[in-house]
Amino acid sequence: MGSQTSKDLQELVPGDMMEIHRGLYCHWALYVGDGDVVHVTSSAGKLDGTFSPGGKVVVKREKLEMVVSSDRCEVNNALDRKYQPRGTQDILKDAADWVGRDYDYHLLLENCEHFVTLLRYGKEESRQVRSLFWTAVGAAGSAGVAVLLYRATKPEKQETLEKKGEVREEAEPDAAHMKNDSLL
Numbered sequence: 355m356g357s358q359t360s361k362d363l364q365e366l367v368p369g370d371m372m373e374i375h376r377g378l379y380c381h382w383a384l385y386v387g388d389g390d391v392v393h394v395t396s397s398a399g400k401l402d403g404t405f406s407p408g409g410k411v412v413v414k415r416e417k418l419e420m421v422v423s424s425d426r427c428e429v430n431n432a433l434d435r436k437y438q439p440r441g442t443q444d445i446l447k448d449a450a451d452w453v454g455r456d457y458d459y460h461l462l463l464e465n466c467e468h469f470v471t472l473l474r475y476g477k478e479e480s481r482q483v484r485s486l487f488w489t490a491v492g493a494a495g496s497a498g499v500a501v502l503l504y505r506a507t508k509p510e511k512q513e514t515l516e517k518k519g520e521v522r523e524e525a526e527p528d529a530a531h532m533k534n535d536s537l538l
Contacts, residue, residue, distance in 0.1 A: 366418075366429065369445045371470050373430040374422050382467040383421055384449055384474065385429075391418045392449040392473070394457045394466045411459040413452040413469075437475040449473050 370385040383393035394411045418427075431439070439445070452473075458464055468478040 367442075369439065369442045369474060370429045371431050371433075371474055372418065372422075372427050374425050374427040376425050380467070381421075381425075382465075382470045383418070384445070384470045385418065386415065386446055386449050389417055389419065390415050391421055392453060393421060394459060394469050395421075409459055410456045413455050413457050415450075415453045431474070433471060433475060433479065433481070437477060439474050440476050445473050 366385045368385060368387040372383045372385055372391055374381040374383065381393070383391035386392050392413060392415050395414050395416075396411055452469075457469060464478070465480055467480040471477060471479045
């Protein structure tokens, strides 16, 4: 095989999830045996970033070597620590049933990783999307943004309450509250 893999082709086990590194993203496929994988792809044959982020793609069974091309790939069954893999025969039967069918693709909600985790675990999950989300949240400084948004809306709420006459002066604490506070 012309690509770099973490396992030799003979060591792959049907049902293994294959992570194919393509620069800014990873493509995912499910190894089904005989050097073949099942994966979602554009009708042109490769999810290469030129497709729309949503729409129909097709499920194909192709040679791993052709799907990987010159990219690096590895077995990545890391979710086995979180979920129990389904039985191999069930995984392979469902993978075969999908071949030739359209798949409703969405970059964030129904991508190639969602598809292979559905086959292997019976659950759709994309750690790649989750990682991207948390990276974006961190980069945006979510706590700072939340504080700014809160402060930006607080005066409007205060004005609204003042116009309605619902703003109350802060009362002096009564003796009972002061006694309780002193116990702390």
